[in-house]
Amino acid sequence: MTHLPLTPSGLRLRFIREDAPAGDLLLTVFLRGAADGLNIVVPHGDTDYYRQRPNLAIARPDDRSADPGDRCLDLDGFFGLHPALAPLLPAWQARHLACVHACGAPDESRSHFRAMELMERGVASETGPASGWIARHLATRADDAPSPLRALAWGTAPQRSLSGAGPVATLRDLQEIQLAREPRQAARLSHLIDSLYSVEPGPLEAIGRETLQLSARLQHISLDPSSDLPYPPTEFGRGLQQLACLVRADAGVEAAAIDLGGWDTHYAQGGAKGVMARQLAELASGLAALHEDLAPFWARLSVVVMTEFGRRVKENGSLGTDHGHGSVMLILGGHVAGGKVHGTWPGLAAYDLVGPGDLAVTTDYRDLLAELCQRRLRNSALDQIFPGFTPTTRDVFVA
């Protein structure tokens, strides 16, 4: 595995000038741990689903024997949404939400770390660029004076998808960027650190100076979080809320990445209620609040919710699910073919499954990302972003 080394002789991609109008702001939400697509967008029309998951399956929309609150929410007569995703129905009805099922990557290692790495690098196997796909996209559309917030990683370390081509602002909270509470002290320290980071050039020196510029820039942005919107009171919710502030303040964010963990439900996954349902509730309320908060900007926004792979069709002995293959991708935006579940359903009969009994992948995740880059991010350099890959048009994004 090669990584771009961060040494004094470190590599950086060359920035190329391109005078093209700006594309959408991209937000990727990565569900870490291999989220169970089958219980997110439920194939309630498939009897094998119920046969394989006597305990974990979500009840059909018309199942009278189940509590109404436990039934899935019908989307198109075959698929339904997990009830905890109810907050996303307005987006669905407004045609701002599209689902792509049986979506995933070629990798069959069923290893979180490997699958996440390959997916974030936008490659099918080890060989290929070590950088992230979003980083490559940003590098081919570079700017002479980029905003320090151009690539924003929400958390404590840049997501792999953003890494490898220039500075990434990494924040867990916007307040974190300030050096001291007292402005005079903050200014003094900022000047001191900047002068020491200017002594000699280097990758870390550049990151340091960019960090200081970011701090300076944020002091000039008036942040006014819309506290009456129902963002979940979690790190994920706060991240979305603060991102919304930055969008409204026109802070120059082009691509942001945020994670939501807790999806590796080997044990006691729960059905309509339980561990996974709680994660879905957090995801849905966060995205729904963001949808409402950024209503005027929605035409310029693309949100992609993805996960490294899905989970075994058959539930395991601990009322959970083991690692699987195909999963679901959720896409939100002002220019998506929303209100539809895209993709080709491969079926859940024994002969339809792959490996030890997993949902097949009929849509490569890169088809969606390539279409996103081309139609929404105004970037046709697909051979640089996804080298060696020939995407298939899926018409999920609208140019």
Place this chain on the structure above:
Amino acid sequence: MSLPRRSFLRLAGTLTLGSALTGCLAHGRLQTLGLAMLTVPEPLGEIPPPLPEREWNVLRRLTYGPTLEERRHMAEIGAAAWIEEQLAPESLSDEAAEARLSAYPSLEQPASVLFDLSDELFDDQDRSTVPAELRQATLLRRLVSRRQLFERLVEFWGDHFNVSLDKGDCCYWKTVDDRQVIRPHALGAFADLLSASAHSPAMLVYLDNQSNRRGAPNENYARELMELHTLGIDGGYTQLDVEELARCLTGWTVKEHWWRGEFTFDTDQHDMGTKQILGERIEPQGEAEAQGLLTRLAEHPCTADHLARKLARRFIADDPPKWLVEHTAQALLHSQGNLRQVLGALLLDGLDAIQPRFKRPGDFVVSSLRQLQAEVGEPAVLLEPLARMGHLPFGWPTPDGYPDRSSDWTGTLSARWQFAAAMMQGELPGTSIRLDRLLAASPSLSAACNSLGILLLGQPLAPAIAQRLLAAIAESGLAGEQEALAFAAIGLLASAWFQWY
């Protein structure tokens, strides 16, 4: 609880040396503070001359930050002898550190007692005291133990056999895991370390093996055992091997009642069929099936490669030379996994291959304190800054452990700068850095800054750096010399040069 230094001294003066060290140590705060007095680092004053580059690199890489004491010792005996000494930690007396650890009673308790201690009759369980003590003790050891390489290895194996304190009862069992799995075997035999981990309730609960049962298998632990702990992802095992190993591991679980939190092999849960793993047929033998496989995995050449690569990356360079990785892998195979010998081979033979690595937040925080001879009365004050930097001990959620590449941590710069400022401005309760003594021992502010350079960067300040530092001090408008020196220290701690080790 924080006390100003004057009261600290007054209280300590009321204890006699004898009563502090002998007799039953009550866990009162007073005694702890008294003992802390006995283990204070040497104060700043006359700074020793810079070490040669090799010795400086070894100290930075193999300790949590060169202290004055370690620098002097290194200057006396040289890098090779220093490493040999550290490879035999039992030969280094560590009473001072041990005395301070008495403040954390939960460290020595068995699992069932830890659980009971946290089990409050009418309220929810206390899930924070036991993990907090483990975290504080871990940081304290890194700060004050003489067995620095040993602590570095404890961290390495803790990352390798990652258990997150945030998953269920792991918040209690990890204390036992640290004591019974990682520490006894960090410089022992890898096979023993692996077996201890496989029998560790913390690990079994963390990776869901306690619900891996006959007829209802759970693959999580079996998979990570091969992918992360031994063979590595390219180690040639298949999905079928994972499933079969899971079957062998059925029944490896944790007691729920009567000695709650201890390992037990539950025959009722065990899958008694024959298994086929890595080309070998395994006859039904109960616990011995997986036990035999653990030995086989420990001795496998792919495991040797995997471990050698990780060790070389941690201790030598982000991208270590191939010959050194192979040399280390061979040492693992030929010594039957004798980690003391392996580390000897890696460090003594790879000494000159050491390349700068970017400090992880824990390295930054502890080295800042050690290199300025800080007294840390309350390690608890370090927990919040480390959490913000994303490097709280035992806080990484996934089994792959905290990332170990330079590029993974460059997002934490502003949090580090804030920590440096808080530390030098006296905002960390119980922590003090005595710059007044450094100033008193220096002919000028400029000379004192140079001493800071030697302390933090290993060398007197290069003219370009000194010039900028003094200019920034002049422009800051800070009145007193001590304030100015503290300001200079923040600059150097925050600088790019101090982020590498």
